[in-house]
Amino acid sequence: MKRLTKRLGSVVLIVAMVTIMLAGCAKEEAKFPNGPITMIVPFSAGGGTDIVTRAVADAAKNSLEQPLVVVNKTGAGGAVGMGEGANAKPDGYTVTTICVELTTLPPQDLAPFTSDDFRPIMQINAEPAAITVAADAPWDTVEEFLAYAKENPGKVQIGNSGVGAIWHLAAVAIEKAADVKFNHIPYEGAAPAVAAILGGHIEAVTVSPAEVASQVEAGQLKILGVADNERLNSFPDVPTLKESGYDVAIGTWRGLAVPKDTPDDVMNVLKEAFGQAVKEESFTSFMANSGLTIAILDEAQYREKMNSENKFFKDLVADIK
Amino acid sequence: MLELLGHGLAAVMNFEILFMIACGVAAGIAIGALPGLTATMGVALLLPLTFGMDAESGILLLLGIYAGAIYGGSISAILLKTPGTPAAAATAIDGFEMSKRGEAGRALGISAVSSYIGGTLSVILLILISPQLAKIGLKFSAPEYFALAMFGLSIISSVSGKHVLKGIMAGVIGLLVSTVGIDIVTGYQRFTFGNMNLFNGFSFIPVMIGLFALSQSFISLEDMMKKVSIKQSLHRILPTWEDMKKVIPTALRSGLIGTFIGIIPGAGGDIGAFVAYNEAKRFSKHPEKFGTGIPEAIAAPEAANNGVTGGAMVPLLTLGIPGDATTAIMLGALIMQGLQPGPLLFRDHAPLVYTIFVGFLIANFFMLILGFVGIKWFTKIITIPAYILTPVIFVLCIVGSYAINNNFFDVIVMFVSGIIGYVMQKLEFPASPIVLALILGPMAERELRKSLMMSDGEISVLFTRPISAVLLSIAVITFFMPIIKKTITNIRQQREGQK
Amino acid sequence: MKKGNMIISIILILIGIFVLFEISSFPSYEGGTITGPDFFPRILALTIIGLSLILFISTFISKDESKTGLFDIYAIKAYITMVSILAYMVALNIIGFIFATPLFLFGLVRFYGMKHYPKLVLVSIVITGIIYSVFKLLLAVPLPTGIIG
Structure with a gap:
């Protein structure tokens, strides 16, 4: 009788311990996040990436019930900030x-990491390259422009935001698709390139529509075509390059990610919170007012996009060397 | 337009906005005065605060910080020979000399008045003729930028004081250092040795902090041992009439120079200050006194760097293209508020634009008032015993350098620059040429190569285009004049020595 | 200044030679020599070598006997300070700003001559607190945290 009681006692004890442990674990899981979350922005304050991040962080603060602290870690064209993010816990x-x-820096040996070092949460924003010329330029369509470029190899001066930057790569991609040769003039960012085309010093730029929107609306510049799969909501009259027969879809994008071994349960919390945030009115109206396009992709789609871009840019970069 | 100005004035005259402007200016002065924090950083740091504010308050807060910080940089430049912002680097030259004579209050007063004149002049021009001014800015393409950069570099021989050869050598070394990084034209990595932190070259603010602030602190340690102390005279806070007679014309001319440099996208307060310093020296009846601590030598750079603030707003508001690094951040602020800067801003949001104009004028005025009110307190700072002040400056330098990119590498750069700066001071190598070289070197090389890319290798384009031809000619004159003068002085001294 | 000038001239000449050596492995741009990444550095390296030679020779001829002051007794303070700043920088990365800074301030202010220990401790802590609040709390500037905090 005594032995049975003892046995029963130990079983009860074990069951109790296990229950407490499980309860403790479950409690811990439900507790993420139980502290502030840092959001690393690899570019400086006031820039496109920064303001999109701040808008999302602001919209997400209710869902997460924890402060989201935005930190700018700039340098090496985004490599410093993203590098730190990839190596975080x-x-x-x-x-x-x-x-x-x-996806553009690693093939140029400019980043000690790749997209495989991240686990993407979601893509938030994407802007295609847009072939933009002066409003009084002699070309009204992409075909006219590229035909001219074909007849005058190396003569058409296209401004970009820096050698190896996405808009330069976009221009190179267009070159390949249309079999033409431009004269690429590098600038310190998109804004000086836009200034140059306004001043009549170059013929075209291939930056995002958002960066030329106010000038286009004012009638100083015109967009001939966008390198996207579908037409833009902000400029529905502008054809895509694919419609004109050139298979180019390239542009910049921004999204949120965590280091690659982040566990699923944490991911789900983040996905849920940010997924809700990008639907908030404060966020959607902010993006609309800023002329930025909301383009949502979930983890799987995002991963697929990055993988195909890794390959695409590897080939493209080999061409510009 | 008068009607709109009236609306703007009415809109600004409410307590909340005036309070915002005043806070911005005060914060800006403090940020600018701290060695290690710059105007650009100040605006970047406080940008998120404006997210929740309405457009007028937010933008005017940032403009207040901008104007205040550009003036504030002169405070530490004058008191500690350490420019609080790059734009005050030229002020440190003569400002500190005045401080050494015990006239820090006088220097601070001149700086405040000049900053006010330059800033206000630039805002008036912004209000009256921004579209026309913007057109001038757009005319600048690669050859013009190259010529401007060369003009800026030619000032090296002028700011070298007595040691022209060493100044030029310092400039050349600075130019070599500026080549470190990814070559903008080819994407090739130069002298980076695989270090990711060097991809964009040496971050120039840590270098400046180290070269000026840190090295000057090392030098001041000797005074500590020698127990040297200077009494600061504070009889008058307002500048004397004699001073004003010299300061006002200089400030007006320099403010104009600053405004025009600000209009050129990409050229900022640092360039403006040096160019104005150089021009003031050129137009002065006693150029040899520059460097010894005279009013014009403080008025010129301070008027110009505040002149840049209004000028840089011209391309920002009219074209949507920032005129310098700080306005680039303000572009983000405008977008965050749902405002697209550019030609349509004037059409769709005219009342707001004019509110900003009037607010900016008031910000400059507040800067003048706060500047004067603060002089007494500022000069008290240097009465803090050096044995406490100097270590604090060290900490601030480190914090400031770290704050730029949140990267400890910048702190290391700052430290090494500090040691190099110390050795340079001992060997009588001037430091200002390095600042000029680091800022303008990349611009010069890049724009020269772009000019050739755009002209198919035709270098004559530099001389056939009017603006660049003029600037290059002025550059040549500016560079060689001090050298020729020095050589003549040397020959004369030798002759007299032989007699 | 004689010795100082001559030494620095030699150092700069060596730097110039190093640069010339490094750029020999730079590629040249197909657009012609002037737009290559080697053009500017080469001109600058040659210039600094030339100017250093001028400095060297003119120092040789001149009768300037002034001293640099790099090896004065007064300079010792500067060198010790430099070493302590280096130590501080290392400490920042190990124990973080909040702990490293008071130690640094304490040590340096003591070294510079203030001997009143209670005041020293107070000053070190108060100043650290002020800088921390202004930068981290008011301006949201991240401060080095190190491994511990």
Whole structure:
């Protein structure tokens, strides 16, 4: 009788311990996040990536019930910030805003990491390259422009935001698709390139529509075509390059990611919170007012896009060397 | 337009906005005065605060910080020979000399007045003729930028004071250092040795902090041992009439120079200050006194760097293209508020634009008032014993350098620059040429190569285009004049020595 | 200044030679020599070598006997300070700003001559607190945290 009681006692004890442990674990899981989350922006304050991140962080603060602290870690064209984000602890407390540079820098040996070092949460924003010329330029369509470029190899001066930057790569991609040769003039960012085309010093730029929107609306510049799969909501009259027969879809994008070994349960919390945030009115109206396009992709779609871009840019970069 | 100005004035005259402007200016002065924090950083740091504010308050807060910080940089430049912002690097030259004589209050007063004149002049021009001014800015393409950069570099021989050869050598070394990084034209990595932190070259603000602030602190340690102390005279806070007679014309001319440099996208307060310093020296009846601590030598750079603030807003508001690094951040602020800067801003949001104009004028005025009110307190700072002040400056330098990119590498750069700066001071190598070289070197090389890319290798394009031809000619004159003068002085001294 | 000038001239000449050596492995641009990444550095390296030679020779001829002051007794303070700043920088990365800074301030202010220990401790802590609040709390500037905090 005594032995049975003892046995029963130990079983009860074990069951109790296990229950408490399980309860403790479950409690811990439900507790993410239980502290502030850092959001690393690899570019400087006031820039496109920065303001998109701040808008998302602001919209997400209700869903997560924890402060989201935006930190700018600039340098090496985004490599410093993204590098730090990739090497952070995979516990969900360090979210990084990733951009197209994640796929364009590694093939140029400019980043010691690749998209495989991240687990994407979601893509938020994407802007295609847009072939933009002066409003009084002699070309009204993409075909006319590229035909001219074909007849005058190396003569058409296209401004970009820097050698190896996405808009330069976009121009190179267009060159390949249309079998033409431009004269690429590098500038310190998109804004000086836009200034140059306004001043009549170059013929065209291939930056995002958002960066030329106010000039286009004012009638100083015109967009001939966008390198996207579908027409833009902001410029529905502008044809895509695919419609004109050139198979080019290239542009910049921004999204959120965490280090690659982040566990699923943490991921789900983040996906849920940010997925809700991008639907908030404050966010959608902000993006609309800023002329930025919301383009949502989930983890699987995003991963697929990055993988195909890794290959695409590897080939493209080999061409510009 | 008068009607709109009236609306703007009415809109600004409410407590909340005036309070925002005043806070911005005060914060800006403090940020600018701290060695290690710059105007650009100040605006970047406080940008998120404006997210929740309405457009007028948010933008005017940032403009207040901008104007205040550009003036504030002169405070530490004058008191500690350490420019609080790059734009005050030229002020440090003569400002500190005045401080050494015990006239820090006088220097601060001149700086405040000049900053006010330059800033206000630039805002007036912004209000009256921004579209026309913007057109001038757009005329600048690669050859013109190259010529401007060369003109800026030619000032090296002028700011070298007595040691022209060493100044030029310092400039050349600075130019070599500026080549470190990814070559913008070819994408090739130069002298980076695989270090990711060097991909964009040496971050120039840590270099400046180290070269000026840190090295000057090392030098001041000797005074500590020698127990040297200077009494600061504070009889008058307002500048004397004699001073004003010299300061006002200089400030007006320099403010104009600053405004025009600000209009050129990509050229900022640092360039403006040096160019104005150089021009003031050129137009002065006693150029040899520059460097010894005279009013014009403080008025010129301070008027110009505040002149840049209004000028840089011209391309930002009219074309949507920032005129310098700080306005680039303000572009983000405008977009965050749902405003697209560019030609349509004037059409769709005219009342807001004019509110900003009037607010900016008031910001400059507040800067003048706060500047004067603060002089007494600022000069008290240097009465803090050096044995406490100097270590604090060290900490600030480190924090400031770290704050730029959140990268400890910048702190290391700052430290090494500090040691190099110390050695340079001992060997009588001037430091200002390095600042000029680091800022303008990349611009010069890049724009020269772009000019050739755009002209198919035709270098004559530099001389056939009017603006670039003029700037290059001025550059040549500016560079060689001090050298020729020095050589003549040397020959004369030798002759007299032989007699 | 004689010795100082001559030494620095030699150092700069060596730097110039190093640069020339490094750029020999730079590719040249197909657009012609002037737009290559090697053009500017080469001109600059040659210039600095030339100017250093001028400095060297003119120092040789001149009768300037002034000293640099790099090896004065007064300079010792500067060198010790430099070493302590280096130590501080290392400490920042190990124990973080909040702990490293008071130690640094304490040590340096003591070294510079203030001997009143209670005041020293107070000053070190208060100043650290002020800088921390202004930068981290007010301006949201991240400060080095190190491994511990």
